[in-house]
Amino acid sequence: xxxxxxxxxxxxxxxxxxxxxxREWLAPGEQARCQRxxxxxxxxxxxxxxxxxxxxxxxxxNVPARAVVLDEQVAGAPLLAAPAPAVKGFEGGFSISHSxxxxxxxxxxxxxxxxxxxxxxxxxxxxxxxxxxxxxxxIARWQALPAARRIxxxxxxxxxxxxxxxxxxxxxxxxxxxxxxxxxxxxxxxxDEAPGIELVALT
Numbered sequence: 001x002x003x004x005x006x007x008x009x010x011x012x013x014x015x016x017x018x019x020x021x022x023r024e025w026l027a028p029g030e031q032a033r034c035q036r037x038x039x040x041x042x043x044x045x046x047x048x049x050x051x052x053x054x055x056x057x058x059x060x061x062n063v064p065a066r067a068v069v070l071d072e073q074v075a076g077a078p079l080l081a082a083p084a085p086a087v088k089g090f091e092g093g094f095s096i097s098h099s100x101x102x103x104x105x106x107x108x109x110x111x112x113x114x115x116x117x118x119x120x121x122x123x124x125x126x127x128x129x130x131x132x133x134x135x136x137x138x139i140a141r142w143q144a145l146p147a148a149r150r151i152x153x154x155x156x157x158x159x160x161x162x163x164x165x166x167x168x169x170x171x172x173x174x175x176x177x178x179x180x181x182x183x184x185x186x187x188x189x190x191x192d193e194a195p196g197i198e199l200v201a202l203t
Contacts, residue, residue, distance in 0.1 A: 001110075001192045002108070002110040002111055002187070002189045002190065002191050002192050003108065003109075003110065003191060003192060003193065003195070004106055004107065004108035004110075004111070004113060004185060004187065004191055004195045005056060005059065005060070005106070005107050005108070005195055005198065006104060006105075006106045006115070006176065006183075006185065006195040006196065006197050006198060007052055007055065007056045007104065007105050007106075007107075007198050007200050008102060008103070008104040008105075008117075008197050008198065008199050008200070009048055009052055009102070009103045009104075009199075009200055009201070009202060010101055010102065010199070010201075011044050011045060011048050011098070011101050011102065011103050012101040013201065014044070014048060014202050018202070019043075019044065019047055022047050022048070022051045022202065023047050025050070025051050025054060025065075025066055026047065026050055027069055027070060027071070027072065027081075029071065029072030030046075030050055030070065030072050030078075032072075033046070033072060034046065034047065045098040045103055048098075048103045048202065049096040049097075049098055049103045049105065050070060050078070050096075051065075051202060052096070052103055052104070052105045052200070052202075053068075053070065053078070053094055053096050053105045053107075054066065054068040054070070055105075055200065056094060056105045056106075056107040057080060057094055057107055059107070060092065060107050060108070060109045061083070061086040061090065061109075062086075063083055063086055067082070067083050068080070068082070068083070069081045069082035069083070077095065077096070077166065078096075080094070090109070091109070091110065091111075092107065092108040092109040092110050092111060092112070092113075093107070093108060093111060093112035093113045093188075094106065094107040094108075094113060095113045095114050095115035095163075095166050095167075095185075096115065097115045097116050097117045097162075097166075098117070099117045099118050099119045099181060100119040100180075102117055102119075102180070102181060104117050104183070104197075106185050106195065108187065108191075110189060111187045111188045111189035111191070112167060112168075112169075112171075112187065112188040113166075113167065113185060113186065113187050113188075114162075114163040114164060114165065114166030114167030114168070114171070114185070114186040114187075115163055115166065115183075115184070115185050115186075116158075116159040116160075116162035116163040116166065116182075116183075116184050117159065117178075117181045117182065117183050118155045118158055118159050118162075118181060118182045119180060119181060120151060120152065120155055120180060120181065120182060122151055126150070126151070126154045129154075129158075130142060130154065133158060133161065134157065134161075138157060141157075142154055142157055152182070155182035156175055156182050156184065158182065159175075159182040159183065159184035160173050160175075160184045160186070162184075163184045163185060163186040164186050166186075167186045167187070167188065169188060171186040171187055171188050172186065172187050172188075172189070172190040172191065173185065173186040173187075174186075174187075174191060174194040174195075175194075176194055176195065176196075176197060178197065183197070
């Protein structure tokens with residue numbers, strides 16, 4: 001079976017005092033990137049995302065989370081660098097996303113993935129955003145939706161585009177229900193079932 005897992009953390013529930021401890025999990029390249037964040041929220045999202053990715057990969061690879069090493073890329077998603085035996089036989093993938101207080105990571109032992117989550121923010125000018133982000137066909141499809149479905153439809157389309165971009169291919173996309181977020185996972189190979197959201201705490 002081709003399956004994936006989706007782990008999610010409420011970043012606001014992680015105490016500030018715990019962040020230095022979680023930063024110790026990061027590789028030197030990730031530590032250097034931490035120094036460049038000007039906003040505290042973005043630093044928090046980054047650290048939690050990298051720790052969450054290690055937890056998710058540790059489950060799939062059957063190794064301790066702290067044994068997972070991620071290689072920071074100048075322009076792009078991180079790569080799995082260690083442990084070496086697990087990396088050699090790993091044919092799957094992982095993807096990290098964050099929006100507001102939520103941080104998520106999708107992981108699969110079987111296929112590459114792209115994940116995007118977006119807060120369903122009703123205060124934004126969706127028409128202006130659509131003009132910037134969508135092509136003419138996508139705008140027409142979105143505008144054809146009933147008024148009651150346009151907010152959800154906008155963010156679902158946005159998330160699908162982002163998840164496909166992260167995947168780097170067309171792939172197969174599934175939407176996962178959440179009260180506050182648009183959540184889309186795209187996979188190179190079709191998943192046999194959509195992953196459920198596993199809400200976890202960093203402890």
